[in-house]
Amino acid sequence: MNSVIEVNHLRKTYGSVTAVDDISLQVSAGEIFAIVGPNGAGKTTAVESIMGLRRPDSGEIRVLGLNPQTQGRELKQRIGIQLQQAALPNRLKVWEALDLFATFYGRSLPWEPLLEAWGLTEKRSAQFGKLSGGQKQRLFIALALLNDPEVVFLDELTTGLDPQARHATWDAVLAIRDQGKTVVLVTHFMEEAEELADRLAIIDGGKVVACGTPQALIQELQAGSRVRFTSQNGFDAAVLRPLPGVTQVEQHGRHITVHGRGPLLSHVVTALTAANQNPVDLHVEQANLEDVFLALTGRKIRV
Amino acid sequence: MHTLSKMTFVELKLKLREPISTFFTLVFPLLLLLLFGSIYGNEPTPFLGGRGNVDVSVPGYIAMIIGTLGIIGLPVALAEYRDQGILRRYRATPLSSSSILSAQVVTNLAIALLGMALIVTAAYFVYDLTLPAAPLAVIVAIVFSGVSFLAMGFLLAGLMPTASAAQAVGMAIFFPMLFLSGAGMPQAILPDAMVKVSQFLPLTYVVNLLQDLWVGKSWNVTAVLVLAGMMIAATAVSTRTFRWE
Numbered sequence: 001m002n003s004v005i006e007v008n009h010l011r012k013t014y015g016s017v018t019a020v021d022d023i024s025l026q027v028s029a030g031e032i033f034a035i036v037g038p039n040g041a042g043k044t045t046a047v048e049s050i051m052g053l054r055r056p057d058s059g060e061i062r063v064l065g066l067n068p069q070t071q072g073r074e075l076k077q078r079i080g081i082q083l084q085q086a087a088l089p090n091r092l093k094v095w096e097a098l099d100l101f102a103t104f105y106g107r108s109l110p111w112e113p114l115l116e117a118w119g120l121t122e123k124r125s126a127q128f129g130k131l132s133g134g135q136k137q138r139l140f141i142a143l144a145l146l147n148d149p150e151v152v153f154l155d156e157l158t159t160g161l162d163p164q165a166r167h168a169t170w171d172a173v174l175a176i177r178d179q180g181k182t183v184v185l186v187t188h189f190m191e192e193a194e195e196l197a198d199r200l201a202i203i204d205g206g207k208v209v210a211c212g213t214p215q216a217l218i219q220e221l222q223a224g225s226r227v228r229f230t231s232q233n234g235f236d237a238a239v240l241r242p243l244p245g246v247t248q249v250e251q252h253g254r255h256i257t258v259h260g261r262g263p264l265l266s267h268v269v270t271a272l273t274a275a276n277q278n279p280v281d282l283h284v285e286q287a288n289l290e291d292v293f294l295a296l297t298g299r300k301i302r303v
Numbered sequence: 304m305h306t307l308s309k310m311t312f313v314e315l316k317l318k319l320r321e322p323i324s325t326f327f328t329l330v331f332p333l334l335l336l337l338l339f340g341s342i343y344g345n346e347p348t349p350f351l352g353g354r355g356n357v358d359v360s361v362p363g364y365i366a367m368i369i370g371t372l373g374i375i376g377l378p379v380a381l382a383e384y385r386d387q388g389i390l391r392r393y394r395a396t397p398l399s400s401s402s403i404l405s406a407q408v409v410t411n412l413a414i415a416l417l418g419m420a421l422i423v424t425a426a427y428f429v430y431d432l433t434l435p436a437a438p439l440a441v442i443v444a445i446v447f448s449g450v451s452f453l454a455m456g457f458l459l460a461g462l463m464p465t466a467s468a469a470q471a472v473g474m475a476i477f478f479p480m481l482f483l484s485g486a487g488m489p490q491a492i493l494p495d496a497m498v499k500v501s502q503f504l505p506l507t508y509v510v511n512l513l514q515d516l517w518v519g520k521s522w523n524v525t526a527v528l529v530l531a532g533m534m535i536a537a538t539a540v541s542t543r544t545f546r547w548e
Binding site: 051053073074076077081083085086087088089090091092096100101103104105106127 | 305306309310313316317320321384387388389391392394395396397398399
């Protein structure tokens with residue numbers, strides 16, 4: 001895979017505040033690359049430097065082989081941008097926004113199919129100020145795709161959306177990748193990154209603290225898994241301790257948690273069946289990216 | 304060019320959808336014209352140096368529109384677009400910074416010119432306004448003063464932290480200037496002390512420049528120098544203070 005974005009030792013300060021300390025990353029063509037981290041970690045500053053909207057203090061950036069600082073206008077012809085904080089004039093109608101933005105690009109897609117694809121056909125004559133949060137977000141995605149970009153930047157795409165709209169938006173992001181575009185997704189939702197990203201960089205305090213596929217990062221953690229269930233009367237969880245791979249058994253009244261590695265669930269199920277226990281709520285919990293973040297920084301991502 | 308004309312067209316449509324924003328450019332000067340015109344008419348009077356009230360007032364109203372443009376119209380429009388994140392969104396496109404700002408300038412200027420055309424037309428047909436002896440010189444002076452006040456507008460837009468601050472400060476600067484400079488009413492009715500104070504107000508020089516040229520006098524050199532100085536100083540400072548977000 002050839003890389004479409006290369007960032008080396010990016011640094012950006014505002015007065016005495018270091019927003020981005022030292023970030024290096026590389027994004028390959030056709031992947032969804034997530035930049036994840038808590039609010040204030042420097043994600044947006046980093047990605048806005050990559051798009052050429054901010055001037056970094058130092059570091060090297062190449063996007064599609066272009067320097068965003070000196071070739072910014074050329075670059076913006078080829079990328080699509082959805083910003084974390086942006087707006088259109090309140091009285092501007094949906095179709096007018098697309099029609100206007102189409103004139104900004106040397107080459108742009110017909111906008112009616114985009115309206116259709118993003119469920120805005122009924123809202124085509126609605127004013128921007130009258131749209132709901134989700135509709136505004138979809139309009140901004142449509143605008144970001146208007147020039148048929150090679151790389152699409154989506155900054156906090158689903159913040160403020162209800163769960164249903166969030167899941168619909170996730171499908172849409174996968175669809176953008178499936179069109180062959182590279183997607184850079186900035187988010188503070190670990191779940192979102194885990195769900196969508198082919199690869200991701202976890203940013204904290206202006207630095208990359210981990211980078212890789214979600215699976216690899218979780219495996220590196222070697223956190224193993226947990227099996228939880230509610231026992232029936234008279235069950236002694238001690239019988240689970242000698243099972244292969246079990247590292248710890250916690251019993252709080254009837255609530256039992258078994259920690260361990262390997263094919264934990266099948267061993268537990270076998271032992272429970274032998275003990276004539278048939279819990280209805282038996283389930284496995286895998287470590288996730290939240291656990292990775294916690295292990296790397298000692299903090300929960302949402303403080 | 305296509306982009307700029309499209310943006311200007313869209314911006315003009317937006318202004319029409321919010322007509323209240325053009326009140327001080329399009330309606331207020333007409334109200335003043337009709338109010339003072341109905342009271343004083345346009346008969347030549349020795350009090351105004353042998354000229355009629357409307358003849359003296361119309362160049363003042365034109366100056367007033369220039370003042371509105373630079374002190375309220377442009378800075379409030381820019382500060383609103385900045386506050387709301389609209390400038391940010393435009394910056395994320397291949398548009399050059401100058402195109403984004405030009406669209407705002409051209410739109411506000413177009414509305415100002417419309418306001419001037421309205422006032423001259425109304426004054427001509429209702430009060431038999433005496434048209435300028437050298438119309439070309441008057442037009443050049445209008446553009447020159449307009450550019451100088453637009454520079455002022457960029458300066459204010461950069462200095463004001465929010466759109467509501469721009470609105471409040473704009474009004475606070477505009478109204479004293481309106482009444483003291485001779486733009487809103489002839490300076491002949493002001494006490495001498497007020498006339499002295501008015502020499503510190505840039506709009507006074509626009510009024511002087513336009514009134515002189517309107518009756519065929521030569522270019523007021525002091526006014527030209529003051530307005531040119533303001534243009535240069537405001538441009539120099541605003542390139543440092545202007546903010547996109």
